[in-house]
Amino acid sequence: MATNDEVKEKKLTAKDFASDQDVRWCPGCGDYSILAQVQRTFPEIIKKDVEKIVWISGIGCSSRFPYYMNTYGFHGIHGRAPAIATGVKVANPDLDVWVATGDGDLLSIGGNHFIHACRKNIDLKILLFNNRIYGLTKGQYSPTSEKGKITKTTPFGSVDYPFNPVSLAIGANATFVARTIDRNPKHLQEMIRRAGEHKGLAFIEIFQNCNIFNDGAFSLLTEKDTKDDSVLVLEHGKPMVFGKDSDKGIKLDGVKPIIVDLASGSYSKDDLLVHDEFSDEPILAMILAHMTDHPNLPTPIGVFRQILRETYDGGIRDQINMVTEKRGKGDLAKMLYGANTWEVN
Amino acid sequence: MDEVKDKKVEKLSDVTVRFAGDSGDGMQLTGTQFSDTTAWVGNDLSTLPDYPAEIRAPAGTLYGVSGFQLHFSSIHVNTPGDVPDVLVAMNPAALKKNLTELNPNGTIIVNTDSFDPKNLKLARYESNPLEDNTLDGYHVYKVPISSLTSNALEGSPLSVKEVGRCKNFFALGMMYWLYNRPLEKTQEWLKKKFAKNKDLVDANLKALQAGYNFGEITEIFTTRYVVEPAQLPKGKYRNISGNEALSLGFLTASVKSKLPLFLGSYPITPASEILQYLSSYKNFGVKTVQAEDEIAGVTSAIGAAFAGSLALTTTSGPGMALKTEAIGLAVMTELPIVIVDVQRGGPSTGLPTKTEQADLLQAVYGRNGEAPVAVLAACTPTDCFYQAIEASRIALKYMTPVILLTDGYIANGSEPWKIPELDDLPDISVPFRTEKEGFYPYLRNENLARPWAIPGTPGLEHRIGGLEKADITGNVNYDPDNHNKMVNLRNKKIKNIANDIPDLKVDGDESGDLLVLGWGGTYGTLKDAVKRARAAGYKVSQAHLRYINPLPKNTGGVLKKFDKVLIPEINLGQLAKLIKSEFVIEVEQFNLVRGLPLKSKDVLEKITELLGGNNGN
Numbered sequence: 023m024a025t026n027d028e029v030k031e032k033k034l035t036a037k038d039f040a041s042d043q044d045v046r047w048c049p050g051c052g053d054y055s056i057l058a059q060v061q062r063t064f065p066e067i068i069k070k071d072v073e074k075i076v077w078i079s080g081i082g083c084s085s086r087f088p089y090y091m092n093t094y095g096f097h098g099i100h101g102r103a104p105a106i107a108t109g110v111k112v113a114n115p116d117l118d119v120w121v122a123t124g125d126g127d128l129l130s131i132g133g134n135h136f137i138h139a140c141r142k143n144i145d146l147k148i149l150l151f152n153n154r155i156y157g158l159t160k161g162q163y164s165p166t167s168e169k170g171k172i173t174k175t176t177p178f179g180s181v182d183y184p185f186n187p188v189s190l191a192i193g194a195n196a197t198f199v200a201r202t203i204d205r206n207p208k209h210l211q212e213m214i215r216r217a218g219e220h221k222g223l224a225f226i227e228i229f230q231n232c233n234i235f236n237d238g239a240f241s242l243l244t245e246k247d248t249k250d251d252s253v254l255v256l257e258h259g260k261p262m263v264f265g266k267d268s269d270k271g272i273k274l275d276g277v278k279p280i281i282v283d284l285a286s287g288s289y290s291k292d293d294l295l296v297h298d299e300f301s302d303e304p305i306l307a308m309i310l311a312h313m314t315d316h317p318n319l320p321t322p323i324g325v326f327r328q329i330l331r332e333t334y335d336g337g338i339r340d341q342i343n344m345v346t347e348k349r350g351k352g353d354l355a356k357m358l359y360g361a362n363t364w365e366v367n
Numbered sequence: 368m369d370e371v372k373d374k375k376v377e378k379l380s381d382v383t384v385r386f387a388g389d390s391g392d393g394m395q396l397t398g399t400q401f402s403d404t405t406a407w408v409g410n411d412l413s414t415l416p417d418y419p420a421e422i423r424a425p426a427g428t429l430y431g432v433s434g435f436q437l438h439f440s441s442i443h444v445n446t447p448g449d450v451p452d453v454l455v456a457m458n459p460a461a462l463k464k465n466l467t468e469l470n471p472n473g474t475i476i477v478n479t480d481s482f483d484p485k486n487l488k489l490a491r492y493e494s495n496p497l498e499d500n501t502l503d504g505y506h507v508y509k510v511p512i513s514s515l516t517s518n519a520l521e522g523s524p525l526s527v528k529e530v531g532r533c534k535n536f537f538a539l540g541m542m543y544w545l546y547n548r549p550l551e552k553t554q555e556w557l558k559k560k561f562a563k564n565k566d567l568v569d570a571n572l573k574a575l576q577a578g579y580n581f582g583e584i585t586e587i588f589t590t591r592y593v594v595e596p597a598q599l600p601k602g603k604y605r606n607i608s609g610n611e612a613l614s615l616g617f618l619t620a621s622v623k624s625k626l627p628l629f630l631g632s633y634p635i636t637p638a639s640e641i642l643q644y645l646s647s648y649k650n651f652g653v654k655t656v657q658a659e660d661e662i663a664g665v666t667s668a669i670g671a672a673f674a675g676s677l678a679l680t681t682t683s684g685p686g687m688a689l690k691t692e693a694i695g696l697a698v699m700t701e702l703p704i705v706i707v708d709v710q711r712g713g714p715s716t717g718l719p720t721k722t723e724q725a726d727l728l729q730a731v732y733g734r735n736g737e738a739p740v741a742v743l744a745a746c747t748p749t750d751c752f753y754q755a756i757e758a759s760r761i762a763l764k765y766m767t768p769v770i771l772l773t774d775g776y777i778a779n780g781s782e783p784w785k786i787p788e789l790d791d792l793p794d795i796s797v798p799f800r801t802e803k804e805g806f807y808p809y810l811r812n813e814n815l816a817r818p819w820a821i822p823g824t825p826g827l828e829h830r831i832g833g834l835e836k837a838d839i840t841g842n843v844n845y846d847p848d849n850h851n852k853m854v855n856l857r858n859k860k861i862k863n864i865a866n867d868i869p870d871l872k873v874d875g876d877e878s879g880d881l882l883v884l885g886w887g888g889t890y891g892t893l894k895d896a897v898k899r900a901r902a903a904g905y906k907v908s909q910a911h912l913r914y915i916n917p918l919p920k921n922t923g924g925v926l927k928k929f930d931k932v933l934i935p936e937i938n939l940g941q942l943a944k945l946i947k948s949e950f951v952i953e954v955e956q957f958n959l960v961r962g963l964p965l966k967s968k969d970v971l972e973k974i975t976e977l978l979g980g981n982n983g984n
Binding site (some may be wrong): 041043071072073074075076078079081088089091092093094095097098099102105106107108109110111112113114116117134135138173300338340341345346348349350351352354355357358359360362363365366367 | 602606618619785829831
């Protein structure tokens, strides 16, 4: 492996990850930031050679992503990116497989593949560009659109409840679950880095603004005057403090998170909930996930949960090795002859 | 067994036996054991398992009857037999359901113990058929199989219920005696199968032996039959089903292409066995993914093909429909995958455990856009082995998805297989692209195949996908002329495969009054029918398609040399439609969609009708 490290000395830059294709997202789209942060982060986090990276996508604005990365890429069909990625990763576990997808792609038409990729802990990195709208088909509501949303297909407001992607991923036993925001490049880079380092399925929900069909969907979380009071930045081992003056905290009342005022003198940081990313139990992560969009609670971003368990692709490889060791390498001629043969002379 | 009975021995050339009982009676097992032993003693054979979709339908009911038919002979066998000569009926329902199909002079062996009022009622018999005139004309052997089995197992530590379940081995032992077959293969099998439960091994061995001994000492059997070994070509043989042959075919293709084998699949009758077989070939490096659904089965295969595996997905009709969009993606990305459709009765869920040939047009045309794929069909259980290799060869050489059609009948049916020498099988390996100089993802070779540059290859990073590609560069392209060019290139690539496949062979004279043209699992039936028609003096020949798209180059020429062409199919005329549109000729059809193989006597009747000058016109 020493030689590999030497090769790495050539020091890649963000430019090395940009393909020769013109980027065709609408001006002002949040996707540009995601692409930029990925290209900025990759030189640091990619431990492998560029040719071992594969980007896979489905259908939708976000799914054009692979065309803009100068790596191997596969623009698949609607919803199927996790399944295509599964084939790539199982066939060659040596590859680094990343998935770019959107809320319609991953959670509506591709929902089944998503939960099963989580359940199986396939070593994929899934970046969900969640803009809570169908952009490429021009503005229909999505499975993450809030109830009552008025769109072209819901002129009187949608009547269905949205998915909470983080909660869904935790519920499906994803081993790494995080959330970040397109407008917070530093945090976005950090989450990409953490996902890249994780061994197993890593899922990042990225709140992404569609400035054409759902502009301002996350403005509360991104605008200067509201974001500090609306966002809770999760950090492992730290008490959950937020607010412009870091004067508010989250405390548990039973299993219900409540806001306490640190400035009043009745509560100190010692009373607050302390984040634990690595808990074996998914309960804390689930409670945090459900704070999202709560009218009175801040929306958490950061790593909700990271646990380690054997990957699916690793399990398949290990089983092949184990059986091969036990039975010896397969002998085709023997196999064809089978158990019951007879000779005709 | 000191008592030696004086029994007549009669030589037969050809016997068709049907075992029938409740779906919990172990009839498939009994049939398979009888087949394996029969193959092992050197008879040629063909089998037809026929079972309900319900795993354990309520005992004694008509719809719970499971059957296994076996045709064995000292001469060449083409079909599992039109009409059984012998019926082993384990209960009244099995008798009722199968009686109409039995040879009018046939033999019936019944388990009299099960002919009680309850079972007679369940089988909707007003009176006991063993006591009225229902079975007049048949040779009926009334054997109290259940009680003879429990007598034989007296003192066994097994429960009464477990003892009851051994009755199929008693019946098998009895049939082994009647047709003069050795017990040893089944004895070996039992010891291995129940290695962990000695009591079960002992009980079933005893039941088997007791059945055999019963044949020897009972006075009801006065004759014993001998079917001499068949004159098969020299070589080493085994008995094999289509699904197992197919699995071994893909394993062989993996070795012969020097590529790791990947299967993405979702369990579906009657294709699940392939996933099961391949999942056990771990020490060959075979990777199997039991996917979350049919779509993930095919798309994971597409991903694995992108990454450099010999990739396949296996399914049946309903799953095929779900895979449709993804097969189009494989067409667009020009990746080599093999899609196996083990056809069953449709539409919709249809008849899951029955056979049919009605997915032909789905395979050839069933995609959005102009999305040509190569379509092959296997025609016998053992042909599944060779067509698996051939489908893989074409997929790899032409960088294309290939659909391989089999059906429930050849998938579950078995026949003796002359095991090939590995060296006689073709090398189907293709090189990966590794050279950076002059690399373009859609620059084609002489076969119009694009280069296979797999992730991990330095310097060849490129992007593919379902959007239209620019010729050569493979970049996304919406130019009208480029689209027209690409549509034609993809089409031509598949058409050109016709230069690389064997000619359509005519069995019989090259010209004549009638050509019987078939495809897929009807091969044996049609062969049998044509043989009989020729023996009766008709100028009939047979041709059978193993390549559907493209068709062999000489197909049109073959058809032209016959006054009439008859296309028998287990559908409403799908190949007929294809042939008519391709060659603008009239064809005669014979279509019977009963979920069962065609019978050669029915095809023969149609041939006679067409050539007797009385074809209904």
